[in-house]
Amino acid sequence: MPQARRGKAGTPEPPPTTSLADSFAKAMEQRPPKPGRPVQAARVDWVYRAPHQVYGREGYSQVSNEFMSEVLAVLIARHGMSPAQSAVLVFCMGRQRKGRLKVTHAAVAKHLGIERANVTRALGRLEGWHMLKRRPNSVILVNPLICFMGNGDLQEETLAQLRADASTALREHFPQMRDDEVRTAAEKEFPSFVPPPLPLPRGRQLAFGEDNDDPAVEGQAC
Numbered sequence: 001m002p003q004a005r006r007g008k009a010g011t012p013e014p015p016p017t018t019s020l021a022d023s024f025a026k027a028m029e030q031r032p033p034k035p036g037r038p039v040q041a042a043r044v045d046w047v048y049r050a051p052h053q054v055y056g057r058e059g060y061s062q063v064s065n066e067f068m069s070e071v072l073a074v075l076i077a078r079h080g081m082s083p084a085q086s087a088v089l090v091f092c093m094g095r096q097r098k099g100r101l102k103v104t105h106a107a108v109a110k111h112l113g114i115e116r117a118n119v120t121r122a123l124g125r126l127e128g129w130h131m132l133k134r135r136p137n138s139v140i141l142v143n144p145l146i147c148f149m150g151n152g153d154l155q156e157e158t159l160a161q162l163r164a165d166a167s168t169a170l171r172e173h174f175p176q177m178r179d180d181e182v183r184t185a186a187e188k189e190f191p192s193f194v195p196p197p198l199p200l201p202r203g204r205q206l207a208f209g210e211d212n213d214d215p216a217v218e219g220q221a222c
Helices: 020-029 065-077 083-095 105-112 116-128 152-173 179-188 215-221
Strands: 100-102 132-135 139-142
Touching (some): 065 083, 083 105, 083 139, 105 116, 116 132, 152 179
Antiparallel strands (some): 100 139, 132 139
């Protein structure tokens, strides 16, 4: 019986993986079965998928189409989300890496050209909608369920860590909770996403060029 190969530490090495290309190549080397109709010809064409072409050099994120079309677009169009809130959210979605970015409120305000107070208010409302979450040391987490830069494995790791963090926090603040209650409550915490109530269509249109970043207008939009 063949012995499993062992690595330097004496642990068994995993069996070598076979790619799809190798499987096809091996299959083409085999002779066709004799019974049945004779094979006249066989050919395999290798077609490679073209890479995405996007603006900029920082790569791209996976964004939920349903969030973009059914939530964000409707909130903006019906003024359920203020210009400052939508700008801050889009900025965070574009700058996040593996669901997080590190930036101060003042830096966001300077980049967007709005008041710092508007950025702080916008972040508070977006956090209440579970679209993002603020952490210490100027770290902002963008909900990985709506936008994430990284592959599916990294997203699963990030989601698992966020849910574990929610369970730990609940356990610290409510030590009397049962395990099943902690799991249920953690599922309702960030990063779970429930779209905020969408406002009814509005008949009044804001005038073009109106200063919507004014604090008074910001409060109305909230």
